[in-house]
Amino acid sequence: MAESWSAALAAALRVVRAPLDGVLPELSAVLSALVPHEGLVLFTGDCLLMSPLLVHGIDGVSADEVSRLVPLVAVDRPWFGPFTLAGVERPVLAVAVKPPKTTGGLLAVVTTGTGPPEPDVREIVTRLVELTTAHLADRVSHAEPHDVTGPSVTAVEDLADAHAATLTSLLGVLRSRRLDDAAARRVAVQLAVPALLEARAGGERDLGEEEAGRAFDALTEKLSLLTRYHDLTLESAGPDQRGRPLPYEVARTARSVVRGAVLAMLQQGGLSRVRLSWEVADSLLRVTVRDDGPGSLAADALSVHRLRDRVAVLGGTLGVDAVPGWGTTITADLPFGPVRPQPPGPLDTLNPRERDVLHHLALGHRNRMIATRLGISENTVKFHVANILGKLGVSSRGEAAALAHGRIP
Structure with a gap:
């Protein structure tokens, strides 16, 4: 018993002691005794010093392929089945984790065995992936310069979401059958230039307050670029109280949640319609995004965990209602601020x-x-x-x- 514990701890130490570019090869060596495999693919949103997509043992894996795997895997619930990586269908064990204070991670193990790994093996792989993801996040946080005047964590997350939305829009343009090559290049430039200017400007600026109607209109205008070339109809129902001022953080979080929800829904495939609505109440903004897709987005999917963390910063809540064959509804309640105590009488x-x-x-x-x-x-x-x-x-x-x-x- 003591020897098995010693071996397990030694294996974990080898992973955490490896340099950043050696973490995945070391993890592969550790996993080889548990799950015979030909390669690993690790996707993490915490590693800003290097690519968020790390690959070992397989050539030609694309971020687009991995993005289609993400919605299939719920956090702490390993998934096994055939999946296409590097253009070839392969047996894949996929594990998603979400350690505290991280954006989470997903590991795809391209197995060479004859069947699915046993449940206890899946559990060990999950814990190793959780350790690796937390370790990468910690290493990056210490390696990156910290400037108190620099952007906040939420601002960085918003920029990452905006980049993802821009790239998804560009992919939609380049894949569109309605555009010839010249038109596709022209539209791609029209999408990329404003996004590049916004990124260089540091993203959104804190305006203190925003009118609900204007904030909603700005959101739908950007979303129309995201959905236009994905053969996706965008329906919107703006707030009745269009002139109601919203705290800037509430408006920004609402935009981030909607953008992230639409991206998560697009990853399911099979969508033709997305409906967005904002409802302004006395003390909160309710944001609802509904699609007519396959209803396969799990409440504990990695993308949903990230949205939930974003909402929790404001003390809000986020729920997912997915009905197979009918679609998915994501609802977020964003409070305008902490409840102010009544002045003493x-x-x-x-x-x-x-x-x-x-x-x-x-x-x-x-x-x-x-x-x-x-x-x-x-x-x-x-x-x-x-x-x-x-x-x-x-x-x-x-x-x-x-x-x-x-x-x-």
Whole structure:
């Protein structure tokens, strides 16, 4: 038993001690005894110093192929089956993980065995992938320069989402059968130039507040570029209170959630329609994105975890309702801010004993009865009454009693 634990810890140490470009080869060596394989593909959103797509042992794997694998794999629920990587259908064991304070990761193991790995083997692979993903995120966070005046984590995530949306739009243009080569190049430039200018400007600027209607219109305009060449109809229902000011962080998070939701839905394939709506309530903005796709987007998919983390920054909630054969609905509630406590009223300034005395004043009791009921002297009652009148800013017992009615239990 001790020897097996020692071997397992030694294997984990080899992975975490490897340089960044050696993590995947070392992980492959560790996994070879558990899952015979010809190659690994690791996708992580935390590694900003190098490509988020790391490949070992296989040539020609594309990010587009991996993006189609992501929605098939739920966090901590390994998936096994045939999947096309590098243009060839292969047996793949895929594991998605989401360690705390990371954007998560997905590992695809191209197996060479004759059947699916046993459940205990899948569990070990999952834990190793979780360790590797957390380790990469930690290594990158220490390797990257930290500037207190630089962009926030959420700003970086928003830029990453915007880049993903731009690339998806460009892929849609280049694959479109409605455009010839010259037209496709022209449209691609029209999409890429504004995105490049926005990226160089550092993304969105904090405007303090945005009108709900304008924020929604800006979102739908950008989404139309994303969906136009994917043979996808975009329907939108804007907020009724178009002039209602939204806190900037709420508006930005709403745009990020919608963009991420549409990208996650597109990864399912088989969509023809997406409907977007914003509803402004007294204390929150409700964002709803609905598609008519296969309904295969799991509530614990990696992309959903990332959306949920983004919403949680504002104290909001996000839910996924996927019905096979009917479509998926993603709903996010974004509060406008923390609940502000009501300012203290005059009665809140009284201490417990003074509140007891005021209670009896409200019942019309005289000092002697109050003293008897509370077990104190009449002089003490007079002292408390004087303090009550001063704190409430009134001049008589009757005024104090009037304030107390309905307030003292």
